[in-house]
Amino acid sequence: MFERWFLLDAGAYELRLHDCSKHTDAKTRTIIAVKNNQPLFYGQEAISCIYQDPLMQIRYPIWEDSVDSMIHSLIENCMNVLQADQSLLKPCIWMAVPNWYDEAYRTKWQHILLDSGIKKVKFITNMDLLQTKEACFLIHAGHSCTEMGIYVNGTCRSYKKIFFAGSRMDEQIKRIVATKTNCLISNEDAMALKKAASDAFWKNQNVRLSCTALDRYQHMQRISISAWNLWPGMEMIEQQIVLWAKQCFKEQPLQMKEALLKNGFLLSGGLAHCFGLRQLLEQAFGCTILHTNMPEYDIINTMKELKG
Template identity: 40%
Template sequence: MFERWYALDAGSHQIRIYDESKDCFVQFQSLIAYKNNEIVALSHDALEYVYHRSTSIKVKYPFSEGKIKGDIVPLIQYGLNLKKEKSIFSKPCLLICLPDKNETEQDKWLKALKNEGIRKIEFISIPQLMNEKIHFYIHAGHSYTLIGCNVNGKEILYKQIPFAGIQMDEAIVQTVLKKTSCIISKEDARILKEACSKSLNINKNANLTCFGMNKYNQYEKINITSMNIWPDLLAIEQQIVLWTKQMISSCNLDLQEKILEQGIYLSGGLANCFGLRAYLKHELHCPIICTQSPQYDIINKMKGWKK
């Protein structure tokens, strides 16, 4: 029987949906703007509401740390362009990637999408996607980092730690406040983080600008350098390296040797952050394997699972 499968990688900042039949995918931001509890904008269109001063307007992120924290249905409808089709054959099937096999979280997804015209829903975990013979991996995303190891398809190590991109953003917000006495949004902090990373990658201490709210509740242009916010990035990278070293040291000596010989697979959007790969390589003395676009590794690994 013909089934049209979509793969879904729902991140706290970006949602990616891959259409198996057309071999293409869409990507959009995972945020919703509400006014008096009514939806006024989704995804990229909701960004402009980040700067609204009205207390009746709220911008919410329904995913965090791989878990549902709010109403996900509008974003899934937006991504799949769902329509209430009469024929069961036109209804999509959905393969959803989660950090682990948490049944409570799976039940949340099933309950949320129960009446949304989806024919079938299945789940796959990130460790399941990392199924090589001996595979030590770090998946560093926006709201969490996963560290794990599979041996012959069996999960040997698994740890989810709260050190990732969003913690960098929160630290940048505080740094900007101390340096300029202005408050910036987490979206602006994320943009500063990415600009800082790009400039340091080409050995430049760039002068970065954005708008922040001053003590008079007015927006003003602020300036800060890459080196001013680099410590905020480094602090999170140090935590990731520390946890990785602890996880490897918990393995027996034979497995440690094989891991360090084979190298560590690094994926997720934070893999692009300045310093992380080099820091891991320096501290662990092993190859760090990373694709050209690590932010797409999960959705790429999901391709073909439901053919």
């Protein structure tokens, strides 16, 4: 009573917030531009600062197993977009978190959300959201980490967290570009190259890609690289995900393996879009890899369905 509930999926790539009462959404890239240790720009505005000011630092407040308290500014921005303060109702948040979040991580998030003006916080794990009643193998490949778990009737039979995910793929792309061109690119340019290369591969094409880079003299210039040159870095991360999925699967008894293969595996998260991961999983296990059209929104969309 007298509560206004919001759903929060705080991803390392994008932060998504949903207002349950008005059925409206707000989202922002999880990125902050900082100067003299003071946050100045957030989300898309922060991205535009790259290469503009040498004293400006670009920070990603969620990075693998770390969370920067500065993220409360991004949450406040989304809450303002949803006009959360223009109501007498108390803002409350139901937040999706990775399974590996222990009490310390949850407590830190509670403090962050309370600092953002939230009055009540509840948590639910990604695996609890995604699992089905039948035996299921869930692979949630996000930006900072990949979670995978095998569940039957709500019981976890196997769970693994690995940091082979989108950000590691970006690092590989940066390394390849540096080797091929003797220039350094930003994380954002690496992400853009990854997406462009993936899109080309889905069309069975090899195209030339270009972006802005810094040479050894710290001068900006345009560089060009073949999409095919980036594939080894992309494939290496995807193969690691498949390798760990095999380990999860290997631990199961024969009857469980047969049920999982029959039902197919569920692939979610932003990296599910990337060319190669789906195909490599299909080749490794010989079963259907289920996915939605927008796998990066599977978490927040499932929360909306449960909240009604």
